[in-house]
Every structure is written in structure tokens, then in C-alpha cells.
Amino acid sequence: MESLGHHCGVAGVRAPEPRNVPETLFYMLFSLQHRGQESCGVSWEEGGAWNGRKDLGMVAPVLGSLLGESHPSRLGIGHVRYSTAGGGGVQNAQPLVIECNKGRVALAHNGNISNGALLRRRLTGEGSIFQGSADSELILHLISRSRQEGREGFLREALNTLEGAYSLAMMHEDALVAIRDPSGFRPLYVGKKGGATYVASETCALHAVGPMPYRELRPGEVLVADSEGERSFFLEPRLPPRRCIFELIYFARPDSEVFGQSVHAARTRFGEALADQDSGRLAADVVVPVPDSGNIAAIGYARRAGLPFDFGLARSHYAGRSFILPTKGQRELAARLKLHAVPEVVAGKRVVMIDDSLVRGTTSRIIVNLLREAGAKEVHLRLAAPELKWPCYYGIDIPDRDQLISNRLDPEGIAREVGADSARFLPQDRLLAALGDRDGYCCACFDGRHPFPPAAGGKEGA
Ligand code: SF4
Known part of the structure; x- marks a missing residue:
């Protein structure tokens, strides 16, 4: 992501x-x-x-x-x-x-x-x-x-x-x-x-x-x-209690346990739930994660869907962080330096591309393009989280609402904007059902139900 x-x-x-x-x-x-x-x-x-x-x-x-x-x-x-x-x-x-x-x-x-x-x-x-x-x-x-x-x-x-x-x-x-x-x-x-x-x-x-x-x-x-x-x-x-569900989706390390849950197991179940949602609705050849954030959900998706999992995107661990570069062109170049599509995996294939969540959509557009350049026949974007629409006041730095792609576009519009054949999110009820425990989680960045309202200007934190 x-x-x-x-x-x-x-x-x-x-x-x-x-x-x-x-x-x-x-x-x-x-x-x-x-x-x-x-x-x-x-x-x-x-x-x-x-x-x-x-x-x-x-x-x-x-x-x-x-x-x-x-x-x-x-x-x-x-x-x-x-x-x-x-x-x-x-x-x-x-x-x-x-x-x-x-x-x-x-x-x-x-x-x-x-x-x-x-x-x-x-x-x-x-x-x-x-x-x-x-x-x-x-x-x-x-x-x-x-x-x-x-x-x-x-x-x-x-x-x-x-x-x-x-x-x-x-x-x-x-x-x-x-x-x-x-x-x-x-x-x-x-x-x-x-x-x-x-x-x-x-x-x-x-x-x-x-x-x-x-x-x-x-x-x-x-x-x-x-x-x-x-x-x-x-x-x-x-x-x-209002445990931050984003810890399980993205932030915590996969070998950690948080909130009494194995992070790895939770992400695998999110991927399985995504596959259940596509069951009978999507014909595909290979499941490719956006590394590393989509890796585990992609394993869950592939297993449940009975499709091969493969690393169709390789990540350079030596490229810097792209988001601090000042211009869009520089950020795009940095993303291209960081990720490479693997033609042997994706050429001629219908690819299910899995990531954990979608913020602005700019990186996804670049990645979809990389897969197409490497010969992918179709690219279907799947996100192992609901649509991100609201700010967080409890310790996660989410961009302003107007920068979040899900506030501008529905999934069909998002697919068009990032150049994918389709885009689909994991709805909140399925996400919580996958945890087997629907209560006690904060999902405010998805549903806007903030447990504590912000005091004016109160976003800076530690
Ligand atoms: S708003 Fe989102 S990121 Fe912030 S604590 Fe709640 S679930 Fe976590």
C-alpha cells in the first residue's frame, strides 16, 4: 500500500x-x-x-x-x-x-x-x-x-x-x-x-x-x-474497548501477536474472505501480492480460490521511500525503481493483484501499469480492507479526506482510474466476521464512527 x-x-x-x-x-x-x-x-x-x-x-x-x-x-x-x-x-x-x-x-x-x-x-x-x-x-x-x-x-x-x-x-x-x-x-x-x-x-x-x-x-x-x-x-x-483494526490489516509485523490474535493468521483470513466474495464471479490464472503489504492476504486468497500464488512483482529493498519526493513525476519514477513486474509470472495471464488497503490510488495505478507492460492480460485489484474514507485521531496519519480515492470514486471508478479490469474491497462486516469477534474494534477510518471526537487541531501525536 x-x-x-x-x-x-x-x-x-x-x-x-x-x-x-x-x-x-x-x-x-x-x-x-x-x-x-x-x-x-x-x-x-x-x-x-x-x-x-x-x-x-x-x-x-x-x-x-x-x-x-x-x-x-x-x-x-x-x-x-x-x-x-x-x-x-x-x-x-x-x-x-x-x-x-x-x-x-x-x-x-x-x-x-x-x-x-x-x-x-x-x-x-x-x-x-x-x-x-x-x-x-x-x-x-x-x-x-x-x-x-x-x-x-x-x-x-x-x-x-x-x-x-x-x-x-x-x-x-x-x-x-x-x-x-x-x-x-x-x-x-x-x-x-x-x-x-x-x-x-x-x-x-x-x-x-x-x-x-x-x-x-x-x-x-x-x-x-x-x-x-x-x-x-x-x-x-x-x-x-476500541482496538485499532488497522494494526491487524497493515501496521503490526506479521510474526507478532496483537489483540490476542496472530497477525499472520488474521491477514490470511482476510484474504480468504476476499476470495469467498469473488467465488463464482471471477475467472483468473494467478494471484500476485503487492509486496510486502499484500503477501499474506494473497496467500489466503490463493489457497481459498484454488489458484496459484506467485511473486509477479519483485520489490527492491534498496529504493527509498517514495512519498517524501516533491513531484508526482519523481514519485512515479521512485515507485518504478522500487517495484518490478515479472513477465514469466504474469504474461498472458489474468492476474488477481492483492494489496492490504487503498489510500490515494497513485501507487496502484503505477503497479497495474507495470503488470500490463509485463504482458498481463487482465488485472483485478483486490483490497483486504474496506474503503478508507475518514481520518484517524488515535495515532495513524491518514491523508485528508479529499485525497482518499474512495471518497471520490466507487469501485468501478477506482478500477478505471488505476487502469484495472475490476476493483473490489473487503466489506467491514466480512472483515470483522473473519476475526470471529465483531465487537471491540475501532473501524472509524472506514465507517466514520469515531469513538472520541477530535478536539480542533488535535491530530498531532506521538
Ligand atoms: S480510525 Fe482507523 S486507524 Fe485510527 S484507530 Fe480507528 S481503525 Fe485504527
């Missing part, structure tokens, strides 16, 4: 005795790189002092030097960040670290506070000073301003003010605190190994440490791990 930005991934470690926590965080963040490539950072305790390293850039160049160093530590957190245009800058790189009336606090945030703009205006009006534009800083202000004594009290008071999505890894004094918002928009997992507690946005980051038993934090759960062990308390829910 065309790139949609994701706002971040978090990781944390609390060990009973000193070990190289920053090194472990490097491996965990490396596994979460797909959740944010703009900046990254770690904070850790060492000999009673707090240290940190963060900068703009990917995990390997920014944090790779940690691998050759020794940092005996019992506590640390880390973050990878994606930012919208204007929201980047090293001042927004995380973890954020403060010393306040509640002690030392470090914060790593995944999500977006949908009433963040409103809260920021209120706090600024009351004299608060913000260093960056990310709404994660709000959480630190709210913690500092709470009149409640004790960790549970001030966290409850601060977090109850927030609407929207937040999965947090925090250091508070000698404790690791992991928090999942009461709607459970973003995933957050906790695992145990060798007496240490590990938290991460996705299980792939726990696997990077090694095999370990793990579980998902429940919506609203606040897990504290310190020298006395682990315990949890729960924030009051305002709404039933």
Missing part, C-alpha cells in the same frame, strides 16, 4: 539485578522499527543516575553504538517515532524525561490524544511551557500538576483527563510502569524472562529477547514492576 504513518512503538525492561538494559532495548526497538522511522531513543538507570540517548534517524545508526558499550542497569525504556510533517524534530524524540514534584519520570508514548489540542490550550493558558509539539508532553504536565500523592493517585488523575489512544512505557523512580488506555486502541504486551519484566508494543520485540511467556495488558491496565514485584490497577473505562 501507499505509506500510512504510524505513531510509534514502545519498549521497557525492569530487571532484578543489573544487566545491559540499553543493549536489550536496542534489540527490542530494532524489532519495532516498522512502527516509526523518524526518530528513536532510550533512557536507562545506571548506578542510580538516569542516562539517555535519542536522535532523529533509525535505530541502527542512532543507537547502534550502545552495542559495544557496557551499561549495568536494572531499568530502561525505549521508543521509535513516526511524525507527521511539522511534527518531527529532535525536541519531539522520546523518551521524554523530567524531574518534577512526583520524582523522576521518563515517558515513551504510542498513540494520539484526541483531546490533546484542547488540553494543551488549557495548560498553556494556565502558564505551562511546552518544549515540543507532541501531545505526549501533556501527560507529563498532567502528572506534575496532579494534587494526588502516590503513584496510583496521580496516574489516575492525570490519565482520566485524556481521550484517545495511549500505550505507555514509563520509568518512575525505580519502577517500570506500562499503561494501556481504557479503550485499548494500541497493543501493549508484557513478558517475563529470567526474573525480568519486558514490555513492548508487539510480541516481535519480546521474541527479540528470546522465548518467554507473555500476555497482553488489558485495556485500562496500569502495570507496575519494581523491587517488590509486579502489580496492576485499572483505569475507569469511558467506552467499551
Whole structure:
């Protein structure tokens, strides 16, 4: 698919005795790189002092030097960040670290506070000073301003003010605190190994440490791990859970589990559901994924339809990201450098081309054209998600409504615009049925039913 930005991934470690926590965080963040490539950072305790390293850039160049160093530590957190245009800058790189009336606090945030703009205006009006534009800083202000004594009290008071999505890894004094918002928009997992507690946005980051038993934090759960062990308390829910279905469609790594589901298995079922929809309505010769986003749904489609699956599109892993190039011509050239059609697979064939979802449609038009140039007789575009029509206020950077192709055209019009013989989406009811659990998911970018309305200007996040 065309790139949609994701706002971040978090990781944390609390060990009973000193070990190289920053090194472990490097491996965990490396596994979460797909959740944010703009900046990254770690904070850790060492000999009673707090240290940190963060900068703009990917995990390997920014944090790779940690691998050759020794940092005996019992506590640390880390973050990878994606930012919208204007929201980047090293001042927004995380973890954020403060010393306040509640002690030392470090914060790593995944999500977006949908009433963040409103809260920021209120706090600024009351004299608060913000260093960056990310709404994660709000959480630190709210913690500092709470009149409640004790960790549970001030966290409850601060977090109850927030609407929207937040999965947090925090250091508070000698404790690791992991928090999942009461709607459970973003995933957050906790695992145990060798007496240490590990938290991460996705299980792939726990696997990077090694095999370990793990579980998902429940919506609203606040897990504290310190020298006395682990315990949890729960924030009051305002709404039933609203897990972001886009995590399963596109964002999470396929080898991860999120929301108690294998991402790979979920995407396979989405592909099967697409095939069921076409059953008896489409004659085709080969199923070709748009790599890598369409790979797994295409496997499910091909298996269910009884058609051969093949890589009719090859992807160069050395081409840069096309969406940041300034002109349409440059973006098209970049897409052509990134993807190549394989004539041996598609020439003379009726091709079912599978992708996970459709944003602007520009990349799909280029890819359909590549398949035709390579000799494809027919190209049928299939999307393993419903039509994307609405913005997200909970941590995913979706373009403005007028840029989303599904707001301009119906599937027949989309097929014409991208040059395909047909285009079909997976309807929302079939998507949810494929998960076997219709309740508890946010589908607002498809159906416009946003669980929390946005405060004006409240789209920037962490
Ligand atoms: S609006 Fe879409 S992307 Fe945003 S949380 Fe809901 S399902 Fe996820």
C-alpha cells in the first residue's frame, strides 16, 4: 500500500539485578522499527543516575553504538517515532524525561490524544511551557500538576483527563510502569524472562529477547514492576474497548501477536474472505501480492480460490521511500525503481493483484501499469480492507479526506482510474466476521464512527 504513518512503538525492561538494559532495548526497538522511522531513543538507570540517548534517524545508526558499550542497569525504556510533517524534530524524540514534584519520570508514548489540542490550550493558558509539539508532553504536565500523592493517585488523575489512544512505557523512580488506555486502541504486551519484566508494543520485540511467556495488558491496565514485584490497577473505562483494526490489516509485523490474535493468521483470513466474495464471479490464472503489504492476504486468497500464488512483482529493498519526493513525476519514477513486474509470472495471464488497503490510488495505478507492460492480460485489484474514507485521531496519519480515492470514486471508478479490469474491497462486516469477534474494534477510518471526537487541531501525536 501507499505509506500510512504510524505513531510509534514502545519498549521497557525492569530487571532484578543489573544487566545491559540499553543493549536489550536496542534489540527490542530494532524489532519495532516498522512502527516509526523518524526518530528513536532510550533512557536507562545506571548506578542510580538516569542516562539517555535519542536522535532523529533509525535505530541502527542512532543507537547502534550502545552495542559495544557496557551499561549495568536494572531499568530502561525505549521508543521509535513516526511524525507527521511539522511534527518531527529532535525536541519531539522520546523518551521524554523530567524531574518534577512526583520524582523522576521518563515517558515513551504510542498513540494520539484526541483531546490533546484542547488540553494543551488549557495548560498553556494556565502558564505551562511546552518544549515540543507532541501531545505526549501533556501527560507529563498532567502528572506534575496532579494534587494526588502516590503513584496510583496521580496516574489516575492525570490519565482520566485524556481521550484517545495511549500505550505507555514509563520509568518512575525505580519502577517500570506500562499503561494501556481504557479503550485499548494500541497493543501493549508484557513478558517475563529470567526474573525480568519486558514490555513492548508487539510480541516481535519480546521474541527479540528470546522465548518467554507473555500476555497482553488489558485495556485500562496500569502495570507496575519494581523491587517488590509486579502489580496492576485499572483505569475507569469511558467506552467499551476500541482496538485499532488497522494494526491487524497493515501496521503490526506479521510474526507478532496483537489483540490476542496472530497477525499472520488474521491477514490470511482476510484474504480468504476476499476470495469467498469473488467465488463464482471471477475467472483468473494467478494471484500476485503487492509486496510486502499484500503477501499474506494473497496467500489466503490463493489457497481459498484454488489458484496459484506467485511473486509477479519483485520489490527492491534498496529504493527509498517514495512519498517524501516533491513531484508526482519523481514519485512515479521512485515507485518504478522500487517495484518490478515479472513477465514469466504474469504474461498472458489474468492476474488477481492483492494489496492490504487503498489510500490515494497513485501507487496502484503505477503497479497495474507495470503488470500490463509485463504482458498481463487482465488485472483485478483486490483490497483486504474496506474503503478508507475518514481520518484517524488515535495515532495513524491518514491523508485528508479529499485525497482518499474512495471518497471520490466507487469501485468501478477506482478500477478505471488505476487502469484495472475490476476493483473490489473487503466489506467491514466480512472483515470483522473473519476475526470471529465483531465487537471491540475501532473501524472509524472506514465507517466514520469515531469513538472520541477530535478536539480542533488535535491530530498531532506521538
Ligand atoms: S480510525 Fe482507523 S486507524 Fe485510527 S484507530 Fe480507528 S481503525 Fe485504527
